[in-house]
Amino acid sequence: MYKLSKSRVILILAICFLGIFFAIPNMISNPESLPKWWQPVNLGLDLQGGSNLLLKVQVDDVIKERMASIEDSARQILRENKIRYKNLNAGDASVKVLIENASSRSKASSLFAKIDDGIVINENEDGSLEISYSDVALNKLKMRIVDQSIEIVRRRIDELGTKEPVIQSQGVDRIVVQLPGLQNPEYVKTLLGKTAKMAFHLVDSRSNAADARRGKLPANTRLIQSVDGETLVISRKPLVGGENLTDAQASFQEGQPVVSFKFNSLGGKKFGEATKNNIGERLAIVLDNEVISAPVIQSAILGGNGIISGNFTVKSANDLALLLRSGALPAPLEVLEERTVGAGLGADSIREGVTASIIGLIAVVAFMLAAYGLFGVFTTCAVFMNLFLMLGALSFMGATLTLPGIAGIILTIGMAVDANVLIFERMREEVKNGRSTKDAAEAGFNEAWGTIVDSNLTTLVAALVLFYFGTGPVRGFAVTLAIGIATSMFTSVTVTRLIITAWLNKYKPTKLPI
DSSP, rough: OOOOOOHHHHHHHHHHHHHHHHHGGGSSSSSSSSSSTTTTOOOOOHHOEEEEEEEEEOOHHHHHHHHHHHHHHHHHHHHHHHHEEEEEEEEOEEEEEEOOOOHHHHHHHHHHTTTTTTTTEETTTTTTEEEEEEEHHHHHHHHHHHHHHHHHHHHHHHTTTSSEEEEEEEEETEEEEEEEEEOOOOHHHHHSOOOOOOOEEOOTTTTHHHHTTOOOOOOTEEEEEEESSOEEEEEEEEEEEEGEEEEEEEEETTTTEEEEEOOOHHHHHHHHHHHHTTTTEEEEEETTTTTOOOOOOOOOOOEEEEESSSSSSSSHEEEEHHHHTEEEEEEEEEEEEEEEHHHHHHHHHHHHHHHHHHHHHHHHHHHHHHHHHEEEHHHHHHHHHHHHHHHHHHHHOOOOEEEHHHHHHHHHHTTTTHHHHHHHHHHHHEEEEEEEHHHHHHHHHHHHHHHHHHHHHHHHHHHHHHHHOOTHHHHHHHEEEEEHHHHHIIIIIHHHHHHHHHHHHOOSSOOOOO
């Protein structure tokens, strides 16, 4: 134990140096001037103030839109196949149609099942067919609506420049939005209140923006701006709506980044006819009344799948795919709860958290000094190094520190000396048994190792369970606790061992100071 290899000493010192290095920005009054990769720990909503919103995704509205779309598809199928029907109408969660002829009803049922994935057809006693989604498909649809709504919210929130926003689902149809540092929830509500609508419009190649501004705008067209500043003249009526888009992903074609997309059956048919009749024309993809892309139609796009090619980079292709997915199933958002945390309250929380940490640290140090003397001093050095490593790890990870996270740090201060207490008590036992100073120190570290691992492993399991099942502040506490366990094991065993080894080799004591 008193002979540590040079490589091991260098590794221990290197880890300590990195911890201190990444913890330094937290002690600088103006960290904004530092590089992005060298920043302090992000403070959560409860520490720096900000806005908290609880939103409800109106998934029922989207399902009603889906039913209306299924009604249109069913009507078209019945007309194309010359099937007589009555009372075709869409409800909130299903579409009903009366078909009196049994043979026609059976034929219609098989055709309806192809309208969309997850469709189920039920036949009622009165001879009517009821089209709806299966429970599994309906749950998947609701989850997709919420996920896409979160993408829309995140994209809009990013425009605010808010640092480290927390945007996550809560329950089945709710979204929690936490915006640290933002004290104006009204503006946020206005921003999120806009429903994202996706549509595909044909660009009028016979007109240009200059003629339109001089009063020569053709009928049934309008001017619109693109994201790159270009002004386009597009048709007022969309060729296809974004509600028919089911998926979009970035991919590669001939080594170049492209965006692949997929429509449902109705959207695929409309899109196929539109592209077939307008080859060589530009197709404007409009999201939130802004053209995000306007590619040229190279050929008819049939089958409900297509490729958007252009001068894409991998990043821009991913961004466009995200926009397409975000607009595929837009749903209105209702603000259920809003809460503003003042910056002063956050400052009070930080001050009280720091005060509690200092009191805890003083108490731990006083106990170790009283109980173990010089070895208590060594332990104190390890505890301070543990704090630096924790702070450095949180800063390096870009983690967000909340009030429960501070509680995790305070808890870790007390836990950081557990291993040293086990080691020192083992040393005392070995000394009583008549072993030499160096042998007793060696045995203290070696024999206590198993107990140290067991005790910290059980706590780590608890932290992982909290992280997996918890949300928000609970996860913040779990992350801080897990990092604290790892750093405390490192400092309690390796750092303390290095200090004691150096002391033994230099002074060669005949008695341990414990």
